Structures are given as structure tokens and as C-alpha cells.
Amino acid sequence: MSTKTSELTRERTRSAWIFLAPTLLVLALVAGWPLGRTIFFSFTDASLEAIGDSTYNMVGFQNYFGEYGVFNLNAVEGFWSTDWGMAIRNTFKFSFFSVVTETLLGVIFALVLNANFKGRSFIRAAVLVPWAIPTIVSAKMWAWIMNDQFGVMNALLRSAGIIDHNIAWTADPHFALWSVVLVDVWKTTPFMALLILAALQMLPTDCYEAAHVDGIHPVRVFFKVTVPLIWPALMVAVIFRLLDALRVFDIIYVMTSNSVDTISMSGFVRREIVDNNYVGYGSAASTVLFLIIGACTVLYLKLAKVDMSK
């Protein structure tokens, strides 16, 4: 390469950085600064008051390990029975089941919406309604629907003869977390369906025509042609939802009794910082949550890539 092109490249790189600078600065301010502060506070014994007056002490890793840390591995009842252990288990259970269900339902919805039928545009708009309702509103709405005494859900199931007594969907620990998963699936399936539908509409038609001419069974076409082609888009949709699900807070906080049976990691962080005034300890939990989400993302991208190379 001649020096002229490399100069041009350098020039281009420089202007790219200049144009990127404001974005990077804003990102550093709105994302980097709070994150840095949280990590910093996780090494202190700060309370809400102490932040304002700057009267806190550095305590090293005390908020992370040992008797007063989030990873109290010597807890009498065992780590997985501590509140933080429960929060991790609840969050992963919730994330796994809701994302898997949403993805499967999303694919089915997308395939239906991709077909040509009368009133398709109306249906497409209609399925978006649950996604358009703010989570806090839909959570409260479902809390009423699932109320044990006057909820419409019990009334319907009872009149259909499926249950013989009212079930306390959001209060009974056997049902509470699953009720939350159900509402999350209701709310987020349209989002998944839409992302997958977008991918379906980009598919080239020629291989379908070829498959049709060759007389290949539609199910085989779906798994051999459609799935590999929409795989990257599907993976992106799943990771979006997974990251969202891992930091779940509002839906659980509004719908359930908020005992340790259903508390999520974000709920735990809120409880420690706001209710119990342990900003340091809560920040440590928050940092761990951040690391867990980061690790999940990396792991997921690795796994997804391995699958894609097949």
C-alpha cells in the first residue's frame, strides 16, 4: 500500500473517533460513572446518609466474602438457602423458563403472521398490545386477574370445572413464581414474534421454490432451511430477552408478596440499599449481578457461535 492510502485511512480513523467522541463521552457519563460508583461503593460500608456526607470507610472484600458478604459460603443453612442464594435461584429459574417459552411461542406466532391471510396487518398490530402496556400496569392488572377471592382467572377455571376451589396464584409459593413467568410470557412473546417475523420476511424465496419443486416435506424445510437462516436473528432476540429477564424486578415486586420465595437479584439489591440502608452491601450484590449478566452474555455468544458453525 502506498503512503497516500494509509494517510487517508489514518485521516478516516481520526474523523471516526472525532464523530464517536460525543457518544463515548455520554456513554461514559450515563453508564460508566454509575457503574464505577457502584463498584466503588461495594468496597465500603456506606449507608444512604453516609453518601451525602461522605462519611464511609473502605472495608475491602467484606461485602463479598465471609460472614457479612453476599457469598456467605459458611452460612448455617447453606449458601443456596441464604436470601442471596434464593434470589439467584429464583432469577435463573424465571429467566430460563420465560425465555424458552417466549422463544418457542414467538416462532409459532411469527410463522402464523408470516402466512398470507386476510386481516393480517390487523392481527400484527393486535399482538403488539401486551408489549405496549407498561410492565407496571400489566403486572397490577394481572395481580387483579389472579386475585384469589375476586380474580376472573379463578372464576373462569372454576366455571369450566378445572379447579374446585380458588387458588391463590400470586401468594401460594407453589404458584407464585410460575404466575410471574406466565405474565412475562404474555407480555414479551409479541416482542419475540416481531423480531423473528422480521427475519422471516428477509428470507430468499428461491430455496423454498426449489424445495417445493423437489417435493420436500414442509417440516423438513422448516428445520433445514428456515431455522438455519433465521438462526442469527433468533439468537439476537434471545439474548435481548435473556439480559432483560436476568434483571427482572418490577413484575415480581408488584405481583407477589415479595417474600424470599420469589425475590429476584434486582429485588434483593433494592431491598438491601433502600429498605435496609446497606448501600455498600447492596452495591456488592449489584456488582455481582452485573458480573453474572456479563458472564451469561459471553458464554451465550460463545455457545451460539459454536452452533452457527455447524
Added chain:
Amino acid sequence: MTVMTKTAAAVLISFGALGAVGAQAAGVTVTISCGSVGQDFEFCKKAGDEWSAKTGNTVKHLSIPQSSSDILGLFRQMFAAKATELDVLSVDVVWPGLLKEHLLDLTSYAKGAEKEHFPAIVANNTVGGKLLAMPWFTDAGVLYYRKDLLAKYNEKAPTTWAELTATATKVMDGERKAGMADMQGFVFQAKAYEGLTCDGVEWVSSFGGGNIVDSTGKITINNPQAAKALDTAASWIGTIAPTGVLNYGEEEARGVFQKGNAVFMRNWPYAWSLSQGADSPVKGKVGVVALPKGDGGKTAATLGGWQLAVSKYSAHPKESADLVMYLTSAAVQKDRAIRGSYNPTIAALYKDKEVLSANPFFGDLYETFVGAVPRPATVTGAKYNEVSAAFWNATHEVLSKKATGAESVKKLEGKLNGIRRGPKWN
């Protein structure tokens, strides 16, 4: 009206600049957060408007959550930011110790008016010699029952938990057979929040199981009577109480009872006037007695109640304190007692004929209200909320049948030791 007030205020302020205003600088806007349970808001709005009309100031209302745990979280965040948006705030009886850094000393504004109120509550609100809040209304848990249903089944109001269980079962089964499929025996507050701590303290105390942490700071919850109390409460869930109580606060329980679908309800006195309202299906059918006793114990009611305080960060401390003194005065407390069945904190009002005729049980239960059991807030100080959360979670675990009472109180003891972090609470 508002325009006129504003104009008047503008005129007065300009006079103020010339030094022509007296003690009451008119035209100031004071923001207050009252409660949101039951009729709290309407009463607070009315009394606030009266004060506005009297002083020419404006009262702005800040809406707050229903659950006291959520309200505390909100206030803590506002205080941490030294927010000036809030001037007057309602303070739960267990909070003065928690919020002491942020509340104004009202001693010089009260001018001795606090001496009319119950001394125990004034003492509760006085931290380090400073009067941080004025008593607004007091509270104690009481048992509501359906007079008509008990009469129909020839039963009388229970005095022990065993009697309550038996009566509730009998009436509930009978009513369900008669076609009232939704009839429940007993509703109370069992959601995992501060209200469950109140209910739990009553159960444990009525069985002679102490009060979680004793007055010297010793953790006493791990004892057989406490375990028995929690096991007894757990036996109600799914039998006389709907499983849904595990997610009920005060208003959810009242919803079921006031609709006519429960025989008994544990709640605060505020539910009385609402149950007697013109639109209430149970109007005239409700009785109120002291909560039942456990085996080998005596009746116990948890002390509740709210105070009014002024934020240290308020821009108008003088006007705010004046509003607090007005709202906690005998006249306003009397009005609230008659129309809202809020228990006054002024002893003299319990002998007032109008108050007693509106709330017949105030006189009978006077001892319950005065001798109510406080939650262990003073001894645990800044860590009270965490202690309470550990207790309500342990109780919730027993009620939802995930642990027995004995297992749960043992685990709770370990947890409370961890929260205390050493030999002393503070």
C-alpha cells in the same frame, strides 16, 4: 379561590419584603405526605384545606405507597438526596429512631402541647431529648367479627385462638353449605411486609413467646411458645383463612371482610368507620373485641400509629411545624375519631361522648390501646427494619408451610445474630 389566594399571597409577599408580615408568612406552599390506606387521604386533604383557609398558605399533597415498608424506602431516598420537595411527613411509630437524622426538633414549636398526648408515644417520638414528631393517631390490632353470623350459629366472640378456630370453622362450613361458597373464616395481613410483623408479634406475644428481641437486646425468638404460635397461625392457612392471605395487606383483608365474605378479621381501628359506611354491605353487623389469647398467654395487640414530623431540609420549617400542630390538635383528632375511627392520642378524647358514640369499642378497649405491645424498634435502632424483615420472612415461611415453627425460629435466631453483627445493636 386559588387565584384569589395567589393574588393575596403575592400582595402579602411584597409586604413581607417591606417587613410588614407577622409571625405567619402567608402564601407559602407546604408539601405533606399523609397516608393512603382507607380514608387517610380524604381526611388529610380536608384538614389541610382548613389550615390553608386559616393561614393563607397552600397545602400540596404528595401521594405515597400503601405499604409502610415502601413508604420508608421512598422517604429514605428523598432524605439521602436532602430533597426539599417534602415538608411534612407521616412517620410510623417504629421510625423515629430510624429517621432521627432528618427530622426537625419540634420542641420549640409545640410549646408544651405534647403534654396532652399519651406519654408513652411522646417518649417514643423523643430521641436524644429532641421531640422529632407529634402523635397523630395511635393504633392497636383488634378483632372484627360478624355479630349477625355468630348469633345465627349461637356462638359468642372468641377469647382464645382455639375458640376462634372452632367458631370460624363452624360458621364458615355452615354458610358454605347454605350456598355462600366464598365465605371465609378469618382474614388478616400475611403478605411479607411490616404488617405481617405486627400480626406475628401479636401471635407470639399472646402465646407468651416474648417479643423477638427483649428490652436488653437479647434475641429471644427461639423458644417453644413462639414456635407454637407460628404453627397455630399456619394451621389457619387453607382451612379457615384463604391461601391468598399470604399476599394480603390491610386493604385486601378489609376488601374480603367488608364484602361480607369473612367471619373474622384482624385489622386496625380505621376499618370500623368504613365498615359502617352507607355503602358497606356489613353495616350494623360488625362487632369489635380484643384479639384472642394463646395457650398460657394473654391478649396482645401490636402498637401501631402514625406521627407527623417536619423534614430538616424543608424550606419552610415554621409553617410546616404550624401545620403539624394544627393536624395533631384535639379538634382535628376528634373529627378524625368520629368520622374515621382513628384513635386519638389525647387521653381526654376517650371520655368524649361524641367520640364514644361513633366508636363504641373505644371505651371498652381503652386498656388494649394504652397497653399495646411495641415492636422491638427502640432496642434495635437503625437495624429495626432489617430485624422486622427477617421476622416477617420467617413467619411467611411458616405460614406457607415451607418450614415448621421450630425450624423457622431457630433459623431466625441465627439470622438476627448476623444482623446484629456483634454483642450490641447500635
